Amino acid sequence: MDLKKTFEQDEEVLLRPVREVNRNYYITVGILSLIVAWAFFAYFYQLKRGLGVTGLNRPVYWGFYITNFVFFIGISHAGTLISAILRIAQAEWRRAITRSAEVITVMVIFFGVASILMDLGRPDRIFNIIESGRFQSPLLWDVTSITCYLTASTVYLYLPLIPDIAIMRDKVNKRKWLYNVLSLGWTGTPRQFKRLELVISVMAILVIPVAVSVHTVVSFVFAMTVQPMWHSAIFGPYFVVGAIYSGIAALIIAMALIRWVYKLDNYLRDIHFTNLGLLLFVMTLLWTYFTFSEYLTTFYGAEPTHMAVFWSKFSGEYMLEFWGMIVCCFVIPVIFLSNRKLRTMTGMVISSFAITIGMWLERFIIVVPTLANPRLPYERGAYHPSWVELSLLAGCFAFFILLYVLFTKFFPIVSIWEIQEGRQHAVSEVAERVRTYLPDAHTEEGEAQAFSREQVETARP
Amino acid sequence: MAKWGMVIDLDKCTACQACVIACQAENNVPNSDPEAAGTGRSIHWMEMLPIVEEEYPHLRMRLMPRPCMHCEKPPCIKVCPVNATQIGSEGIVGQINARCIGCRYCTTACPYTVKYFNWYKPEWPAVMENHLNPDVQVRYIGVVEKCIFCHHRLQKARDLARYEGREMGPNDYIPACAQTCPAEAIYFGDLENPKSSVAILSKSKRAFHLLEDLGTHPKVTYLSEGV
Numbered sequence A: 001m002d003l004k005k006t007f008e009q010d011e012e013v014l015l016r017p018v019r020e021v022n023r024n025y026y027i028t029v030g031i032l033s034l035i036v037a038w039a040f041f042a043y044f045y046q047l048k049r050g051l052g053v054t055g056l057n058r059p060v061y062w063g064f065y066i067t068n069f070v071f072f073i074g075i076s077h078a079g080t081l082i083s084a085i086l087r088i089a090q091a092e093w094r095r096a097i098t099r100s101a102e103v104i105t106v107m108v109i110f111f112g113v114a115s116i117l118m119d120l121g122r123p124d125r126i127f128n129i130i131e132s133g134r135f136q137s138p139l140l141w142d143v144t145s146i147t148c149y150l151t152a153s154t155v156y157l158y159l160p161l162i163p164d165i166a167i168m169r170d171k172v173n174k175r176k177w178l179y180n181v182l183s184l185g186w187t188g189t190p191r192q193f194k195r196l197e198l199v200i201s202v203m204a205i206l207v208i209p210v211a212v213s214v215h216t217v218v219s220f221v222f223a224m225t226v227q228p229m230w231h232s233a234i235f236g237p238y239f240v241v242g243a244i245y246s247g248i249a250a251l252i253i254a255m256a257l258i259r260w261v262y263k264l265d266n267y268l269r270d271i272h273f274t275n276l277g278l279l280l281f282v283m284t285l286l287w288t289y290f291t292f293s294e295y296l297t298t299f300y301g302a303e304p305t306h307m308a309v310f311w312s313k314f315s316g317e318y319m320l321e322f323w324g325m326i327v328c329c330f331v332i333p334v335i336f337l338s339n340r341k342l343r344t345m346t347g348m349v350i351s352s353f354a355i356t357i358g359m360w361l362e363r364f365i366i367v368v369p370t371l372a373n374p375r376l377p378y379e380r381g382a383y384h385p386s387w388v389e390l391s392l393l394a395g396c397f398a399f400f401i402l403l404y405v406l407f408t409k410f411f412p413i414v415s416i417w418e419i420q421e422g423r424q425h426a427v428s429e430v431a432e433r434v435r436t437y438l439p440d441a442h443t444e445e446g447e448a449q450a451f452s453r454e455q456v457e458t459a460r461p
Numbered sequence B: 001m002a003k004w005g006m007v008i009d010l011d012k013c014t015a016c017q018a019c020v021i022a023c024q025a026e027n028n029v030p031n032s033d034p035e036a037a038g039t040g041r042s043i044h045w046m047e048m049l050p051i052v053e054e055e056y057p058h059l060r061m062r063l064m065p066r067p068c069m070h071c072e073k074p075p076c077i078k079v080c081p082v083n084a085t086q087i088g089s090e091g092i093v094g095q096i097n098a099r100c101i102g103c104r105y106c107t108t109a110c111p112y113t114v115k116y117f118n119w120y121k122p123e124w125p126a127v128m129e130n131h132l133n134p135d136v137q138v139r140y141i142g143v144v145e146k147c148i149f150c151h152h153r154l155q156k157a158r159d160l161a162r163y164e165g166r167e168m169g170p171n172d173y174i175p176a177c178a179q180t181c182p183a184e185a186i187y188f189g190d191l192e193n194p195k196s197s198v199a200i201l202s203k204s205k206r207a208f209h210l211l212e213d214l215g216t217h218p219k220v221t222y223l224s225e226g227v
């Protein structure tokens, strides 16, 4: 088979989701839109009546919305960060997965930001943070960092899209004007490719510190106060690890769904899932290590104000959420991921769902019990979310999935040109690279570092 | 410059809660209702902390009036993203209702949990609507509020003194709670003035502060025998 035919086949398969729409697609979009519409209704209800329609109170001033904020911003770490690291590390298996990861980031950040807006008592005054912003407040650090991350991730998603948009401009008979504008006159000359790859690698490096800063400053919102079990130096890295952890889980779920719905088994192959599954397992252990350190130091120090929060999680009111988190983020993933027999597609998808739920619970278990058990031991609170908060949580998820689905209908969810580039150059490049890892050998016949399989076979005694 | 502070003598306090009522009336704080009280949403700038000492059957309950501590180093103002809560040059920690975006970061950062939020639009029974204090702004929905040491009374006292062409005296500015207390358990005045009763009493052997070890330097001092 020649290169050209293979390329055409790639384009054919990967553009099929963009070209074809079927009934299932409309049904999915319909259902998701209904949930989103309901959430909008709930939000306008809250806007009209006030935050009183939530389950929040004194002292539990923050609840679902702040939990969602931390959670969604956490999920957003999957994409850009992982894709950037894989690109820089020249991991060849990245080619098929970077796009689906980057889209998660860009789409999910909106819901992190939206969660903050939902939480504000006066969303109409949001521009006060520009007019009278005060940089001493960690919330402003968040605003800065998240804006930066959103911009950088969007650029980082868009750049590798350009050659694919150009392919669609030439080969898809829909939305010509859109692809025409977005492809920026891409013609695919070697000079253009060279430039593009340079900019992508610069962005990949730039985006990593921004990504790390994002969840660090999210954790600082809590860690900078003096409240029990918030005021912890470990929070920055703990949050970043948790973010990447939940992010990879979300990525695996997204990829499994894409592969199943669009029948892309040949592109999102088992090896991709296995590699991500191993990465997920490493993050499981890292997360568990952080959680263990955090809780053990609190327990051993045994300060009464901290212990009040500790016991409310361990055996008190928030016991269900706490142990639920341990089961979802530690027990289930360890069972499925540590064992080659269970590390199947099903096993990995189950673990990923468990981790996503568990990490949401983790955020909840960080936000609420501390507030419910403040330092002055006379004010104890309880928190039960109202239907508005539940609806908005469902709405955020539905809206995110909706945007993701729509993206796959507008753009190829697996990068076409990167796969093609992989076919064209990567194999020889990697062989070349491996050769440079090996020591030089001088023999009478000449110089060599590695041998082809035939040479090895024939040389074997 | 003055540093306004308060001393509450728990040995004199009878827990009659007159200060709580006086504060509600003075500062246009809406009445609580059973629903708000049940969900932990009533607003009381001055509130009674129930302190349980010993255990059943030798149970001893005490009530302790608790305004905002007006910390000299307030953790609440540091976190506000829009500068809507600030400490003034005379040590009063104020709230700017018109600017607050209602993020409730200050409420979670205050270790004394003395800040309150307007979950709904504040409302009064019709008969009371015409009896609100014109000196105090009625708060908006969705903003945070708390004790401000009846700051409007300071402004009034200062204006009056200026009008009468004299210095402000020690009794010119006194918050509603201190003025009302029938047991005279609440003292108020300038901590910088060594002769003021608050300056003298806050050095008393009976003096203590809430959560002293957090380094917030509260300007509300409690007096109690046996602490």
Ligand code: SF4
Binding pocket: B068, B069, B070, B071, B074, B075, B076, B077, B093, B109, B110, B111, B112, B113, B114, B115, B146, B216
């Ligand atoms: S008691 Fe709380 S609200 Fe009052 S000044 Fe101190 S930290 Fe701020």
Ligand code: SF4
Binding pocket: B079, B080, B081, B082, B083, B084, B085, B099, B100, B101, B102, B103, B104, B105, B106, B107, B143, B144
């Ligand atoms: S609730 Fe208002 S006063 Fe408090 S931190 Fe937010 S903006 Fe500032």
